[in-house]
Amino acid sequence: MDDKKLILVVDDDPDLVEAISMKLESENYRVAKAYDGIQAWDRIKRERPHLIILDVMMPNKNGYQVCDELKKDSQYSNITVVLLTAVGDAVTSTKYTHMDGKTALADEFIPKPIDLDNLMEIVKDYTR
């Protein structure tokens, strides 16, 4: 049995998914990838990750919705969720607001652009 912790990376930007995945793999984590909220749920049910790095702005189902559903489902609510937020100064127009973020039940929030070293510290903290 592989005892490496499984991290699910969810973002509709494949380059960002790839960059985060490479960093996680170099730190000895297993990685699953998804590119929208629906794919994310499919991965969560099939692979049950230890932690999810979840983008907010995605097609089909956004990160807030995925996080909300997950944290309200007793089967999955103990999975750590790190939300990647790009709402505010970095985005000129968006339908999402900081208020959505404040009411989301994520365990951690990281603003975009991401500091990969900071993200890794958070992942390590939650997967010890």
Next chain:
Amino acid sequence: MGEKIPMEGVNVSPKMVRVSVSHSSPEGDLTVGFLHPLAQDRINMKLLITEEGKEESRVFCCLAGADGTRTRGLIDSNPDLAKGAEVHEPVGLISIFPLRSSLKTVGLALIALAEARIPVHGFCSSLSALTFVIDHDRLQEALAAFEGCFDFPGEGPAGR
């Protein structure tokens, strides 16, 4: 047709504006005259290609369709810039991933677009994706052409 190459996904963009600007003055002029005002106006670029030659520098970029008018105004306000500028819309981006540095993937994608007679305005690769700039109204045809040579996951990723 050989075996299809498995891919993790495909992204299709909404309507965008393709802008190409060239300038014969010393390098750096396009940065000051074009890219800096874009940044000041908070106009995001989805894709950017720059080229610095001995006699000419060029910028090729794609912006959100909603930013087209502001960008045209910005270019028109600078006669030096307007001389070598071309604005084309609507275009769209279609990205397939992961690329894994595979020249076969690049070749198959180009052949698929050529056989479908879809003009390519530009293409580029990145860490994970291979992206083509084409006319927006040909995106669905391009998607169908790619489905002939690549296997995409059943549950469509972004934009499908």
